[in-house]
Amino acid sequence: MDEELAAFTVHQGPETIAPTTEYEGTNASRFALMAPLGPVREDSQASDGVVATEHLVQFGLNPELMRTRDFVAGERAGQEAEFFFESYRPGMELTELRYTAFNALNTEARLDARLAFLAAGLGSALERESVTAASAVLTSVPPPEAPSPAAGWRGWPYRFLTRHIDSLRFTDPLLEFVPFPDEDGEAAATVPWDGEAWQRYCSYWLGEVGKDADPASLSAAVRFLAQVRVEIAERSADPIVRELAFASYLNLPGGAAPSPPSAAPAAPAGEAILVSTMVHGTWGWKGAWWYPGGDFHRYVASGIRPALYAGGQEFSWSGAYSTNQRAIGGNRFARWVQAVGGADGLGTVFGHSYGGEIIARAVNAGSTIDEVVFLSAPVHAHHRRMLSAVRRVVDVRLPFDIVLTAARASQKLPPAGNVVEYVVKQNFWSHGATHNPEVWASEGIATAVGL
Structure with missing residues (x-):
């Protein structure tokens, strides 16, 4: 089948949050919606006009979330971290966090559950679902104030990275499928998806940061995992996954545009055939x-x-x-x-x-x-x-x-x-x-x- 014509069915019921291929399109859409509901980053486009109440209703999300989205970004980050640490315990299955966060979003319109919901989606074993959550993280979770000096990773705190660098790059078998360059500096054209390994990997790192219960480390950890996920997705054999990964790069400042001419040009004469x-x-x-x-x-x-x-x-x-x-x-x-x-x-x-x-x-x-x-x-x-x-x-x-x-x-x-x-x-x-x-x-x- 032409992947460009791959369609998905929209579901609304709370049971459709289950991580199954039947509901993957609906859940990927839900994770995407978490991006414009997040705080506006100074280095990104404003999110006004991206999401409307009907979009939330369409995918079975509480429309009251639109009314709670405008509290101060600095307060939001702290509240989102607090919800995560209250809801996630090291060793806990990410599927359980997924249900907990989705229930809070829906039953109480608790937008402070947004980051936990994205983290759970990021760790999904479903390829399209997890990369959508990763892109939403990178466009809506502000990077730490002090970027990591470790080349290639966005915003991971140096103190945390160096503490675990050995397990990250050399002894952790869960990263064997990540497309690090080979000895000639070349990366594999495509990388096979191992959803279960990725799910375990996310659980491990979120569990590690959960032990610290530090909000700055949490946001950095989630962004780090999202960046790894996007880099894997860019080499996916699935063209839809590659497209979804590119969303993480599209939220860039647009710059100012010059004013157009004051009058619109007249329609071309009937006999003129203009090139298109x-x-x-x-x-x-x-x-x-x-x-x-x-x-x-x-x-x-x-x-x-x-x-x-x-x-x-x-x-x-x-x-x-x-x-x-x-x-x-x-x-x-x-x-x-x-x-x-x-x-x-x-x-x-x-x-x-x-x-x-x-x-x-x-x-x-x-x-x-x-x-x-x-x-x-x-x-x-x-x-x-x-x-x-x-x-x-x-x-x-x-x-x-x-x-x-x-x-x-x-x-x-x-x-x-x-x-x-x-x-x-x-x-x-x-x-x-x-x-x-x-x-x-x-x-x-x-x-x-x-x-």
Whole structure:
């Protein structure tokens, strides 16, 4: 089966918190929702607009959690640590902590159970579930004030790391499957998933930090385990797991966007046929969907936009997780628009994920684009400021995007007369399902949005 079209069924009952493959999609979504419910980090995007009450209800979470999310971040960290140490005992099964934390979240709307719930999910033996919790941890649990000098690990206290370094790297059999570089500095292309070993490993380290009962060590320990988990997931044979791991990198400062031109350009003359194109998202250049011959490119060119560019100098950008790289990509796309479209600019530009920001940056820099189609785009200031500078915007997104939610990325454009929103009907695991031609064909998306 095409993994991009792997869908999951949404469940609501409290019994569905059980760590089973049947409920994995629902529980991964629950762990993702813990990220925007967490305190806002100074070095990350604000989480406003990421989660709404209906999202909590959809996945069987107490909607009152929305009303308790705004207490002071510093107090939150202490309260979350206190709940963890009260609920978790060294040697305790993480599944038991999972049930305890979920019950507190639901019955009493205790948001101080959030970190314990994420820690339990992080230690799940289910591959997709645990990596979603890991990404949510890295985007919502603030790093310690004093980063570790140990290269490669984010924020682990040096005093704790050195105390256990031998068991961590050399004598602990539970880390044999972690892709440390070999003697030539190369890491394995893919790493087989050993869920039971990972579960035991998390239990061991959470038990160790539980003996200290130190809040700073707890947050550092959970972030450390999350980073290890993400590094394993980046080499998973499952493409969905790799996508979910990337969510941990997407929550970066967006930077300021220049003001767009004061007036939107007029629609192109009826006889003019403007060139259209596609812009891939983060790491999207590795795929072929956007490139001539790629599945979505063929689908759109076959009837939706016959003038889709295929001239041999297709635009691409680095796709790196970096605000600077997106700024460079936006500037280069602005030059590409001028070179290919000239004074008339481009017709329709499709942009997936952060490819949408590349488009928005180019528009805000003065590029003439008639119509923009966002595909699962995280929304930042650049997107909002470009709305008055294009004739029409089509916003295609998933009913619940696990990747963007775990990344605490806003997913909603402000209401505007030139914005058409389409929400895909099924709950897909993949953040990239919005550029799958089978999804577009089966749901008639092009007709529904007037393309």
